[in-house]
Amino acid sequence: GAVVSQHPSRVICKSGTSVKIECRSLDFQATTMFWYRQFPKQSLMLMATSNEGSKATYEQGVEKDKFLINHASLTLSTLTVTSAHPEDSSFYICSARVLRPYTEAFFGQGTRLTVV
Amino acid sequence: QKEVEQDPGPLSVPEGAIVSLNCTYSNSAFQYFMWYRQYSRKGPELLMYTYSSGNKEDGRFTAQVDKSSKYISLFIRDSQPSDSATYLCAMRANTGNQFYFGTGTSLTVIP
Numbered sequence: 001g002a003v004v005s006q007h008p009s010r011v012i013c014k015s016g017t018s019v020k021i022e023c024r025s026l027d028f029q030a031t032t033m034f035w036y037r038q039f040p041k042q043s044l045m046l047m048a049t050s051n052e053g054s055k056a057t058y059e060q061g062v063e064k065d066k067f068l069i070n071h072a073s074l075t076l077s078t079l080t081v082t083s084a085h086p087e088d089s090s091f092y093i094c095s096a097r098v099l100r101p102y103t104e105a106f107f108g109q110g111t112r113l114t115v116v
Numbered sequence: 117q118k119e120v121e122q123d124p125g126p127l128s129v130p131e132g133a134i135v136s137l138n139c140t141y142s143n144s145a146f147q148y149f150m151w152y153r154q155y156s157r158k159g160p161e162l163l164m165y166t167y168s169s170g171n172k173e174d175g176r177f178t179a180q181v182d183k184s185s186k187y188i189s190l191f192i193r194d195s196q197p198s199d200s201a202t203y204l205c206a207m208r209a210n211t212g213n214q215f216y217f218g219t220g221t222s223l224t225v226i227p
Binding site for chain 2: 006032034112
Protein backbone atom coordinates (compact mmCIF):
# COMPACT_ATOMS: atom_id res chain seq x y z
CA GLY A 1 0.00 0.00 0.00
CA ALA A 2 0.90 3.65 -0.23
CA VAL A 3 2.14 5.81 2.62
CA VAL A 4 0.60 9.11 3.63
CA SER A 5 2.43 11.17 6.22
CA GLN A 6 0.61 13.81 8.25
CA HIS A 7 2.24 16.33 10.56
CA PRO A 8 2.05 17.35 13.29
CA SER A 9 0.38 14.49 15.13
CA ARG A 10 -0.61 16.74 18.02
CA VAL A 11 -0.76 20.50 18.35
CA ILE A 12 -1.98 22.84 21.04
CA CYS A 13 -2.55 26.46 20.15
CA LYS A 14 -4.08 29.55 21.65
CA SER A 15 -7.42 30.96 20.56
CA GLY A 16 -7.05 33.35 17.68
CA THR A 17 -3.90 31.83 16.23
CA SER A 18 -3.57 29.79 13.04
CA VAL A 19 -2.38 26.24 12.71
CA LYS A 20 -1.06 24.51 9.60
CA ILE A 21 -1.32 20.76 9.10
CA GLU A 22 0.66 19.04 6.36
CA CYS A 23 -0.26 15.92 4.44
CA ARG A 24 2.29 14.26 2.19
CA SER A 25 2.07 11.22 -0.04
CA LEU A 26 5.49 9.64 0.32
CA ASP A 27 5.70 7.05 -2.43
CA PHE A 28 3.04 8.06 -4.91
CA GLN A 29 1.60 11.14 -6.52
CA ALA A 30 -1.83 11.92 -5.15
CA THR A 31 -4.25 13.21 -7.73
CA THR A 32 -6.80 13.92 -5.04
CA MET A 33 -6.50 14.64 -1.36
CA PHE A 34 -9.30 14.70 1.19
CA TRP A 35 -9.51 16.39 4.55
CA TYR A 36 -11.70 14.93 7.26
CA ARG A 37 -12.66 15.88 10.75
CA GLN A 38 -13.50 13.25 13.32
CA PHE A 39 -15.25 13.78 16.63
CA PRO A 40 -14.89 11.22 19.44
CA LYS A 41 -16.65 7.95 18.70
CA GLN A 42 -17.94 9.28 15.40
CA SER A 43 -17.07 8.56 11.83
CA LEU A 44 -15.12 10.69 9.45
CA MET A 45 -16.74 13.90 8.31
CA LEU A 46 -15.50 15.06 4.93
CA MET A 47 -14.50 18.70 5.00
CA ALA A 48 -13.09 19.24 1.54
CA THR A 49 -11.66 17.58 -1.53
CA SER A 50 -8.71 19.03 -3.36
CA ASN A 51 -7.07 18.27 -6.67
CA GLU A 52 -3.53 19.37 -7.37
CA GLY A 53 -3.36 22.85 -8.84
CA SER A 54 -7.00 23.70 -8.41
CA LYS A 55 -9.19 25.12 -5.68
CA ALA A 56 -10.56 22.80 -3.06
CA THR A 57 -14.19 21.80 -3.08
CA TYR A 58 -15.69 22.31 0.36
CA GLU A 59 -18.58 20.37 1.82
CA GLN A 60 -21.68 22.22 2.84
CA GLY A 61 -21.29 23.93 6.16
CA VAL A 62 -17.50 24.05 6.07
CA GLU A 63 -16.12 27.60 6.09
CA LYS A 64 -13.57 27.91 3.31
CA ASP A 65 -12.11 31.09 4.80
CA LYS A 66 -11.53 29.36 8.10
CA PHE A 67 -10.16 26.08 6.79
CA LEU A 68 -7.70 27.01 4.06
CA ILE A 69 -6.61 24.13 1.88
CA ASN A 70 -3.67 24.30 -0.48
CA HIS A 71 -2.74 21.44 -2.79
CA ALA A 72 0.32 22.93 -4.41
CA SER A 73 1.94 19.72 -5.61
CA LEU A 74 1.06 16.11 -6.29
CA THR A 75 2.60 15.07 -2.99
CA LEU A 76 1.64 17.83 -0.59
CA SER A 77 -1.60 19.31 0.69
CA THR A 78 -1.95 21.63 3.66
CA LEU A 79 -4.89 22.53 5.86
CA THR A 80 -4.63 25.80 7.76
CA VAL A 81 -7.10 26.42 10.55
CA THR A 82 -7.24 30.20 10.79
CA SER A 83 -8.22 32.16 13.89
CA ALA A 84 -8.73 28.93 15.77
CA HIS A 85 -11.33 28.68 18.51
CA PRO A 86 -11.87 25.98 21.14
CA GLU A 87 -14.74 24.53 19.09
CA ASP A 88 -12.22 23.79 16.34
CA SER A 89 -10.55 21.31 18.65
CA SER A 90 -10.84 17.96 16.93
CA PHE A 91 -9.01 15.16 15.18
CA TYR A 92 -8.16 16.09 11.58
CA ILE A 93 -7.24 13.40 9.10
CA CYS A 94 -6.08 13.65 5.52
CA SER A 95 -6.25 10.97 2.89
CA ALA A 96 -4.81 10.73 -0.57
CA ARG A 97 -5.88 8.91 -3.65
CA VAL A 98 -4.23 8.15 -6.96
CA LEU A 99 -6.04 6.65 -9.86
CA ARG A 100 -3.45 4.06 -10.74
CA PRO A 101 -2.37 1.60 -9.46
CA TYR A 102 -4.68 2.26 -6.51
CA THR A 103 -8.29 3.24 -6.47
CA GLU A 104 -8.66 3.20 -2.72
CA ALA A 105 -7.66 6.04 -0.41
CA PHE A 106 -4.85 5.97 2.12
CA PHE A 107 -4.92 7.92 5.33
CA GLY A 108 -2.46 9.97 7.27
CA GLN A 109 -1.93 9.39 10.97
CA GLY A 110 -4.22 12.24 11.95
CA THR A 111 -3.62 15.47 13.86
CA ARG A 112 -5.10 16.10 17.28
CA LEU A 113 -5.75 19.85 17.50
CA THR A 114 -6.48 21.40 20.87
CA VAL A 115 -7.32 25.10 21.00
CA VAL A 116 -7.02 26.64 24.45
CA GLN B 117 -31.53 7.45 4.87
CA LYS B 118 -27.77 7.43 5.20
CA GLU B 119 -25.74 6.22 2.26
CA VAL B 120 -23.93 3.70 4.46
CA GLU B 121 -25.24 2.12 7.64
CA GLN B 122 -23.00 0.41 10.17
CA ASP B 123 -23.81 -0.76 13.67
CA PRO B 124 -21.53 1.22 16.00
CA GLY B 125 -21.43 -1.53 18.61
CA PRO B 126 -19.58 -1.77 20.88
CA LEU B 127 -18.80 -5.40 20.16
CA SER B 128 -16.91 -7.45 22.73
CA VAL B 129 -15.68 -10.99 22.01
CA PRO B 130 -13.30 -13.46 23.67
CA GLU B 131 -9.91 -14.10 22.14
CA GLY B 132 -10.07 -16.70 19.39
CA ALA B 133 -13.66 -15.93 18.41
CA ILE B 134 -14.80 -15.28 14.87
CA VAL B 135 -15.92 -11.68 14.44
CA SER B 136 -18.45 -10.57 11.86
CA LEU B 137 -18.70 -6.88 10.99
CA ASN B 138 -21.27 -5.62 8.53
CA CYS B 139 -22.41 -2.61 6.56
CA THR B 140 -25.42 -1.98 4.38
CA TYR B 141 -25.73 0.67 1.73
CA SER B 142 -28.36 2.20 -0.45
CA ASN B 143 -26.53 3.37 -3.57
CA SER B 144 -26.39 0.66 -6.21
CA ALA B 145 -23.66 2.63 -8.01
CA PHE B 146 -21.08 1.70 -5.38
CA GLN B 147 -18.47 -0.58 -6.90
CA TYR B 148 -15.44 -0.29 -4.61
CA PHE B 149 -15.62 -1.48 -1.05
CA MET B 150 -13.04 -1.02 1.67
CA TRP B 151 -12.53 -1.87 5.30
CA TYR B 152 -10.34 0.29 7.47
CA ARG B 153 -9.08 -0.34 11.00
CA GLN B 154 -8.62 2.64 13.27
CA TYR B 155 -6.84 2.46 16.59
CA SER B 156 -7.58 5.12 19.16
CA ARG B 157 -6.07 8.50 18.25
CA LYS B 158 -4.68 7.18 14.95
CA GLY B 159 -5.64 7.54 11.32
CA PRO B 160 -7.55 4.71 9.59
CA GLU B 161 -5.45 1.93 8.10
CA LEU B 162 -6.63 0.12 4.99
CA LEU B 163 -7.32 -3.55 5.72
CA MET B 164 -9.20 -4.91 2.76
CA TYR B 165 -10.26 -3.66 -0.61
CA THR B 166 -12.78 -5.37 -2.90
CA TYR B 167 -14.14 -4.49 -6.28
CA SER B 168 -17.75 -5.45 -7.04
CA SER B 169 -19.19 -8.65 -5.60
CA GLY B 170 -17.34 -11.60 -4.20
CA ASN B 171 -14.97 -12.65 -1.47
CA LYS B 172 -11.43 -11.69 -0.70
CA GLU B 173 -9.22 -13.32 1.89
CA ASP B 174 -6.04 -12.01 3.50
CA GLY B 175 -4.70 -13.97 6.41
CA ARG B 176 -7.29 -13.96 9.18
CA PHE B 177 -9.45 -11.42 7.37
CA THR B 178 -12.15 -12.14 4.80
CA ALA B 179 -14.18 -9.46 3.06
CA GLN B 180 -17.46 -10.31 1.38
CA VAL B 181 -19.57 -8.16 -0.88
CA ASP B 182 -23.14 -9.01 -1.87
CA LYS B 183 -24.22 -6.30 -4.27
CA SER B 184 -27.67 -7.83 -4.80
CA SER B 185 -28.39 -7.30 -1.10
CA LYS B 186 -26.26 -4.15 -0.82
CA TYR B 187 -24.46 -5.77 2.09
CA ILE B 188 -20.78 -6.11 2.90
CA SER B 189 -19.05 -8.03 5.65
CA LEU B 190 -15.65 -8.36 7.23
CA PHE B 191 -14.84 -11.58 9.06
CA ILE B 192 -11.95 -11.86 11.48
CA ARG B 193 -10.90 -15.40 12.37
CA ASP B 194 -9.01 -16.33 15.54
CA SER B 195 -9.45 -12.80 16.86
CA GLN B 196 -6.61 -11.34 18.92
CA PRO B 197 -6.52 -8.58 21.54
CA SER B 198 -4.50 -6.56 19.02
CA ASP B 199 -7.58 -6.57 16.77
CA SER B 200 -9.32 -4.32 19.29
CA ALA B 201 -10.05 -1.17 17.32
CA THR B 202 -12.79 0.62 15.42
CA TYR B 203 -13.54 -0.85 12.00
CA LEU B 204 -14.86 1.46 9.31
CA CYS B 205 -16.42 0.35 6.08
CA ALA B 206 -16.10 2.64 3.08
CA MET B 207 -17.30 2.55 -0.47
CA ARG B 208 -17.44 4.59 -3.61
CA ALA B 209 -18.87 4.56 -7.09
CA ASN B 210 -16.98 3.97 -10.30
CA THR B 211 -16.94 7.65 -11.10
CA GLY B 212 -16.27 10.60 -8.88
CA ASN B 213 -13.97 10.97 -5.94
CA GLN B 214 -16.19 10.78 -2.94
CA PHE B 215 -15.85 7.99 -0.43
CA TYR B 216 -18.76 7.13 1.83
CA PHE B 217 -17.98 5.85 5.29
CA GLY B 218 -19.90 3.93 7.88
CA THR B 219 -19.87 5.24 11.42
CA GLY B 220 -17.46 2.52 12.50
CA THR B 221 -17.89 -0.50 14.80
CA SER B 222 -15.90 -0.54 18.03
CA LEU B 223 -14.46 -4.01 18.67
CA THR B 224 -12.83 -5.26 21.85
CA VAL B 225 -11.20 -8.69 21.94
CA ILE B 226 -10.86 -9.88 25.51
CA PRO B 227 -7.80 -12.01 26.35
